[in-house]
Amino acid sequence: MEAFLFFSCGALMLLGGVMMVLQRSAVVAALWLVFAFIAASGVFAALSAPFLAIMQVLVYAGAIMVLFLFVIMMLQGPVLEGERKRLALPMWPAVAIPPVAVLVLVGSWLSRRHAEALPVQPAGFGSPGQVADLLLGRYLLAFELISIVLLVAIIGALALGNRERKLPWS
Amino acid sequence: MNGFIAPAIGDQIGVLLPYLIVAGGGLLVMLVDALVRTKRKDHLSFLTMAVLLLSVLAQMRGGFGGESVVLSGMLTVGDYSRYFNFLFVGCAVLTTVFAGAAFERSGRQRPEFFPLLLFCVLGMMVLAAASDLLTVFLGIETMSLSLYVLAGGVRGNVRSAEAGFKYLLLGGFASAFLLMGMALLYGFSGGTAFSDIARALAAGASDRGLAVLGGGLMLIGFGFKVAMVPFHMWTPDVYDGAPAYVSGFMATAVKAAGFAILARFACLMQPQLAFSWYPVLVGLAIVTMSVGNLVALAQNNIKRLLAWSSIAHAGYLLVGIVTLISPAAGNSGQMMLGREVGESAGAALLFYLLAYSLMNLAAFGIVGALSKADKEADEIERYAGLSRRKPLAAAVLAIAMLSLAGIPPMVGFMSKFYLFSAVVRAGLVPLAIVGVINSLVSVYYYLRVIVVMYMKQPEDGGYDSADTVAVSAAAVLAGLVLLLGVMPDSVHRAAQEIFRQITF
Numbered sequence: 001m002e003a004f005l006f007f008s009c010g011a012l013m014l015l016g017g018v019m020m021v022l023q024r025s026a027v028v029a030a031l032w033l034v035f036a037f038i039a040a041s042g043v044f045a046a047l048s049a050p051f052l053a054i055m056q057v058l059v060y061a062g063a064i065m066v067l068f069l070f071v072i073m074m075l076q077g078p079v080l081e082g083e084r085k086r087l088a089l090p091m092w093p094a095v096a097i098p099p100v101a102v103l104v105l106v107g108s109w110l111s112r113r114h115a116e117a118l119p120v121q122p123a124g125f126g127s128p129g130q131v132a133d134l135l136l137g138r139y140l141l142a143f144e145l146i147s148i149v150l151l152v153a154i155i156g157a158l159a160l161g162n163r164e165r166k167l168p169w170s
Numbered sequence: 171m172n173g174f175i176a177p178a179i180g181d182q183i184g185v186l187l188p189y190l191i192v193a194g195g196g197l198l199v200m201l202v203d204a205l206v207r208t209k210r211k212d213h214l215s216f217l218t219m220a221v222l223l224l225s226v227l228a229q230m231r232g233g234f235g236g237e238s239v240v241l242s243g244m245l246t247v248g249d250y251s252r253y254f255n256f257l258f259v260g261c262a263v264l265t266t267v268f269a270g271a272a273f274e275r276s277g278r279q280r281p282e283f284f285p286l287l288l289f290c291v292l293g294m295m296v297l298a299a300a301s302d303l304l305t306v307f308l309g310i311e312t313m314s315l316s317l318y319v320l321a322g323g324v325r326g327n328v329r330s331a332e333a334g335f336k337y338l339l340l341g342g343f344a345s346a347f348l349l350m351g352m353a354l355l356y357g358f359s360g361g362t363a364f365s366d367i368a369r370a371l372a373a374g375a376s377d378r379g380l381a382v383l384g385g386g387l388m389l390i391g392f393g394f395k396v397a398m399v400p401f402h403m404w405t406p407d408v409y410d411g412a413p414a415y416v417s418g419f420m421a422t423a424v425k426a427a428g429f430a431i432l433a434r435f436a437c438l439m440q441p442q443l444a445f446s447w448y449p450v451l452v453g454l455a456i457v458t459m460s461v462g463n464l465v466a467l468a469q470n471n472i473k474r475l476l477a478w479s480s481i482a483h484a485g486y487l488l489v490g491i492v493t494l495i496s497p498a499a500g501n502s503g504q505m506m507l508g509r510e511v512g513e514s515a516g517a518a519l520l521f522y523l524l525a526y527s528l529m530n531l532a533a534f535g536i537v538g539a540l541s542k543a544d545k546e547a548d549e550i551e552r553y554a555g556l557s558r559r560k561p562l563a564a565a566v567l568a569i570a571m572l573s574l575a576g577i578p579p580m581v582g583f584m585s586k587f588y589l590f591s592a593v594v595r596a597g598l599v600p601l602a603i604v605g606v607i608n609s610l611v612s613v614y615y616y617l618r619v620i621v622v623m624y625m626k627q628p629e630d631g632g633y634d635s636a637d638t639v640a641v642s643a644a645a646v647l648a649g650l651v652l653l654l655g656v657m658p659d660s661v662h663r664a665a666q667e668i669f670r671q672i673t674f
Contacts, residue, residue, distance in 0.1 A: 141244040145296065145308040148193060149315060152289050155200075156319035159282035160334070 002046050009042030026072045030065060037061040049126035182240040185247045187228040188255060189295055195221030196288035203281050211279045215270035218284040222259045222266070222291070229255055239301065243363045246301040249668045253520055254298035254430045257527060261423035262291045264531050264643055268415035268538050271640040276543030278325055287419075290316035294427035303352045303362040306431055310348065310395065313427060314341050317420060321412035327544070333411025340394065340404045348391025354384030364438050371439070382446045385439045389450070392435065396428035397481045398488065399458040409477035410548065414541055417473060418534025421480045422527035429487055429523060433494060433516070440495040451492045452601065459485030459608040466615050472537055473548045475615060476530065479574060482612060483526055489605055490519035490589050496596045511596045516669035518588040521662050525573070525585035525654065532647035533570040536563050539640035540633040547633045550619060555628020562645060563636045564623045569648040573655070575616035576609045581655040588662060 016036030023029035041056035124130060135143050183190075199217050206213065229252055237248030245251075265287065273279050293312030300306045318341065322334010356362055358380040359370030371381060394401040409417040440447055462482030469475040493515035540547035540556075540563065547553075557564040573580030586609060593602040654661060 138242045139244075139304065141241045141296075142304045142308055145305070145312060148196075148289055148292065149308065149312050152286060152312060152315045152319075155282050155286060156315060156323075159280075159319055159323050 002048070006043060006046035009039045009046060012036075013039035013043065015039075027069065030068050030072060033068075034061050034065045037065065047126075051126055051128050051131050182238075184231070185238055185240050186245075187231070188225040189292060191221060191225040191228055192288055192292045192295065195225070196285045196292065199288060200285045203285075211273065211281070212270070214281075214284045215266050218266050218288060219263055221288060222263050226256065226259055243365060244302045244305045245296070245299040247299050250434075251295070251299035251430075253665070253668055254426060255295050257426050257524060258291050258294045258298070258423045261419055261426075261527055261531060262287055264535065264647065265415055265419040265423075267643045268418065268535050268640050269413075271637045271643075272413065272415055272538055272541070274639075275637055278543065280323060280325070282319060282323060286316040286320055290320065290419075291423070294423060294430075297427045298430040300431060300434075301364045303355065303364075303367075306435075307345075307349065307352060309427075309431075310391075311345065313424065314345070314395075317341075317416075317424065320416045321408055321420070324413055327413075329411040330413060331411075333408045336404055336411075337408045344391050344394035344401065347387050347394075351384045351387030351389075351391060354380050354387065358384060364434075368438055381439075385435075385447070386450075388435065392428055392432045393454070396425050396432060396487070397484050398454055399461045399481065399485070400454075402458070402461075402481050402484075405481055406474045406477040409480070410471060410473045414473065414534050414538030414546055417476070418531050418538070421476065421530050421534065425480065425484065425487075426523045426527060429491070429519070433491055433519060436491050436495050448492070448495065448497075451488060451495070455485055455488035455492050455601070456604055457485075458482070458488055459605060463608050463611045463615075466612065469615070470550055471548045472550050472553070472619065473534075473546065475550070475619070476533055476537075479612065479615070480530065482608065483530075483574075485608070486586070486589060486605060487519065487522060487526075489593060489601055490515055490522060492601065493589075493593050493596045493598060494519065496598060511592065513666055513669045514588070514592040514595060517662060517665035518585070518592045520665035520668065521658065522585040522589055524661065525581040525651075528647050528651050528654070529570045529573040529580070529582055532566055532644045532651065533574065535640055535644035535647065536567040536570070536636075539563060539637040539644065540635070542635075550622055552629075552632045553619065553623050554626035555632050556623045558628060559632065559634045560636045560641075563641050566641065566644045566648040568620045568623065569651055570644075571616040571619050573651045575613045577613070579652065579655045581651045581658065584655055584658040584662075588658075 013036050016032050016039055020029045020032035020036060023032060037056060037060040041053040041061070044050075044053035044056055195218070198221070199214055202217060203211070203214055234249055234252065237246055237250075239246050266284070269280075269283055269287075273283075290313050293309045293314075293316065295309075296305055297309030297313065300309050318334050318338040321337055322331050324330035352362070355367055358377055359367045361367070361370075367381075390401060392398075394404075397405040409421065412420065436447065436451065459482055462478050462480075462485055466475055466478035466482060469478060494512055496511070496515075537547055540560075553564075553567075556567075569580065573582035576582045576586040578584075586605075590602045590605055593599075593605065
């Protein structure tokens with residue numbers, strides 16, 4: 001059951017990714033990305049990580065992508081009209097890749113069915129408490145470094161995006 | 171994993187102090203900028219320097235020798251990472267001087283510059299000590315994100331914006347390769363720590379192909395950061411478009427950070443993957459040296475010339491890595507770094523990075539000192555007659571060029587001497603011959619700059635104003651280039667000592 005969920009969500013995620021790249025309209029592309037993110041949360045769920053699955057939907061598919069959509073719509077959603085020809089040329093991957101990917105996934109699923117069963121996870125695996133234990137214990141340094149990376153990204157966005165090139169604090 | 175973690179960190183705080191100082195310093199500089207409202211911003215560069223020097227003191231506090239694994243294996247702090255931290259901090263201090271001088275001259279401040287520089291140094295310090303795939307990735311991202319903004323953030327300068335954007339796009343692409351490689355290695359070994367990977371490799375797990383593929387993809391990611399040849403295309407454009415003080419920092423500290431992790435990673439992957447790693451690295455080293463030097467011959471823009479020369483030097487440094495992991499340096503089990511060859515190759519690598527940073531910072535420093543607010547001093551032809559107009563600047567640039575070409579008694583000669591003698595000692599004579607031929611080719615384009623400065627008649631429109639502060643800082647560097655060229659022994663012995671005690 002987990003394996004079936006894993007492979008079908010994986011296939012949907014690939015489909016979402018490919019469709020996102022091939023869209024001409026930024027809004028539709030963003031919606032496909034939401035689709036891919038939700039499929040990714042299914043993958044997490046299949047891997048017995050319910051907390052991550054919920055966070056994936058809440059944070060990525062929910063908050064971040066809604067923000068993206070707002071920004072795209074405020075910028076009048078650029079549609080790449082001028083490049084229609086060049087974009088139209090390699091349309092065959094859109095047709096070819098998803099079935100191939102599905103075939104690969106189904107094949108690997110069929111072969112895996114006979115392999116050893118997934119290891120049984122201990123009780124409470126993937127619960128918020130365990131995630132927090134890891135984040136603030138073993139991965140403390142990574143956790144703190146990510147906050148620095150985000151800070152750098154904020155400073156950079158302010159410095160580059162502000163036309164006056166004056167940071168709010170100076 | 172359960173239990174409260176604060177006491178465990180308490181023991182390690184001494185080792186982590188330099189990292190905390192640099193990170194906190196970045197926040198502090200930002201706050202001071204917000205609170206102290208003055209037109210001049212001198213205090214920011216002084217504060218940045220103070221933070222950097224304080225981190226050096228914190229480094230030396232615990233004395234030298236010994237490696238300690240901290241934060242559940244995320245970092246391995248020892249003399250190896252200390253050496254690199256000194257190098258990064260040194261480069262950052264000089265970049266602060268050059269940048270401060272440039273801001274002063276142009277009258278345009280960049281308030282984001284100093285905090286981002288400190289965060290960039292933090293990323294590099296993490297990278298040089300990283301012993302877990304997670305810390306490698308986060309170190310690289312902290313460093314790169316800061317660099318994108320440092321390179322692209324000059325107000326109203328289209329070429330700087332272009333440089334930053336190109337670096338961002340290609341850097342993001344390279345990060346994707348790195349991350350994919352990490353994912354495959356994680357799948358192979360079931361852990362992200364280097365020790366897990368070493369254990370899985372030693373156990374001879376069945377999915378060896380995963381490790382080869384993962385290692386190869388990570389090599390692409392690192393290759394991008396150090397400007398290795400098939401992944402070098404961004405280098406000339408970014409070094410050319412970014413302001414000279416940022417280009418100098420990217421060519422020295424960033425390259426050193428890339429090689430710090432590349433050397434560690436190559437040693438980690440080498441023992442069991444000799445068949446697939448070694449020939450690839452040899453080929454990359456040869457191609458990188460040759461392409462860098464040959465294309466540099468045709469450059470008329472000094473920043474592009476220095477960019478191609480930095481690609482060529484990445485090739486020489488790769489030769490050092492090849493020697494470090496060569497069969498002669500011991501290829502069974504852990505790296506036999508007690509052995510003579512590995513030791514001399516490692517020492518040569520460390521010494522080369524120091525020497526290269528000194529001379530390259532001096533060169534970029536002079537280019538920056540001659541630059542104006544809206545126009546960088548990049549056309550080689552307009553350096554004609556500089557020896558008469560600005561004798562000190564011309565002399566410093568000449569010393570840097572001679573050193574880059576590897577002519578005694580500059581430090582560039584000694585670094586190449588150590589490197590190629592380690593190569594020969596490892597029995598890789600053909601590689602040494604290719605390297606020496608390459609450095610002979612490179613003499614042409616380095617000397618051309620000197621010929622233009624000293625022997626060509628000055629024409630109108632030559633560069634004629636130089637920033638005193640920046641030139642004197644570069645002169646100090648040139649003095650170090652000469653001093654270390656004559657007396658390289660103590661530093662080289664220290665580098666040897668580092669590799670004597672190390673086990674990656």
